[in-house]
Amino acid sequence: MNYILFDGAVRDQLLPFTFTRPVADIRVGILTLREKWEHMLGTTTTTITEDYLVDKFPMVEMEENVMINASFIPSEHMIALIEGLLENQAVFYEDEPLAFFAKEGEEVDFDSYEVVQYTYDDVLRIEHTWDIFAKNGDAIARDFALLTEGRTSQPIPEKTVAFNESQIFIEEGAKLSLCSLNAEGGPIYIGKHSEIMEGAMIRGPFALCDNATVKMGAKIYGPTTIGPHCKVGGEINNSVLMGYSSKGHDGFLGNSVLGEWCNLGADTNNSNLKNNYAEVRLWDYETEGFAHTGLQFCGLMMGDHSKCSINTMFNTGTVVGVSANIFGSGFPRNFIPSFSWGGSAGMTTYKTNKAFEVSKIVMERRGVDFTTDDAAILEHVFEEAAKWRKG
Structure with missing residues (x-):
């Protein structure tokens, strides 16, 4: 079929x-x-x-x-x-x-x-952006069972501290050095040719996908997924990085989702809890308003190819579109349209010729071509997002 x-x-x-x-x-x-x-x-x-x-x-x-x-x-x-x-x-x-x-x-x-x-009670569905992190623990558990059934993990290195070893699976080619893996709260999956450097502390549920890297001293709380070819450091809690994105330095990322080819500058932090502990509302492209999430904890949603400079601060429930470039002091708006350039002091349009130059360089560093199809998709997004950009 x-x-x-x-x-x-x-x-x-x-x-x-x-x-x-x-x-x-x-x-x-x-x-x-x-x-x-x-x-x-x-x-x-x-x-x-x-x-x-x-x-x-x-x-x-x-x-x-x-x-x-x-x-x-x-x-x-x-x-x-x-x-x-x-x-x-x-x-x-x-x-x-x-x-x-x-x-x-x-x-x-x-x-x-x-x-x-369909009347079975096993429905798990991704209907909203925040479902990607909110349902990530259940999704990791299902995938872990699917990928490891009938298979044997690579041995846990002697100098790796491990709790609940039966719920830790290490694929071929993965490197682990003097790190801590605690799977008491959920499974931990370490993908092929990935690396966890010295001093990293990880609590499950956690997935480190193929060719991804956790840097020295990182503190990661589940449920978190680090997608293929991502590099992460600092503190991360209940977040998903889809692939080829970097949060390589200190700073906090919590209850958040990053697409592909994103980069967070050193000491970037996001808020995931409002000061008054109220429900977080998140920009909804369909209604062009702020949707009720039903969540007390909700951080940053960042589309593909977007980037921010060092010391960037994101407020609770911030949505960043595709190919935005964010910098400067203060908190930028909690909705940043695609192809925006700037920060709290104001935004202008990030022209496609400049954005594409950066995308080509970034992708070539990982051995991936920026194709004419990629350019055509981003051109379409640029035009579609024009109604939300002011500059």
């Missing part, structure tokens, strides 16, 4: 991260949503997403297809129902399609479908 992941109704609620990727390519837990589905289905997938993303994330349609809502984290019950779908059948969760059978070129009319309601 040909499986296609679609963005679904929550795509705009997951901006700024879905400006530059389909919902399926959001990382939560150890794996991206796509990687979870592919692992459990035992096959590759393609994507239905926004038109401007299709050159980088194409869809492959065949005569018979099963469409899957990418915002759901797969479970064994979901997989069993999806693999058994036949023509004119669908699985719904409440009022929304979770998966359905589709023939090539034919319109789908659910009124003519046999609809099965």
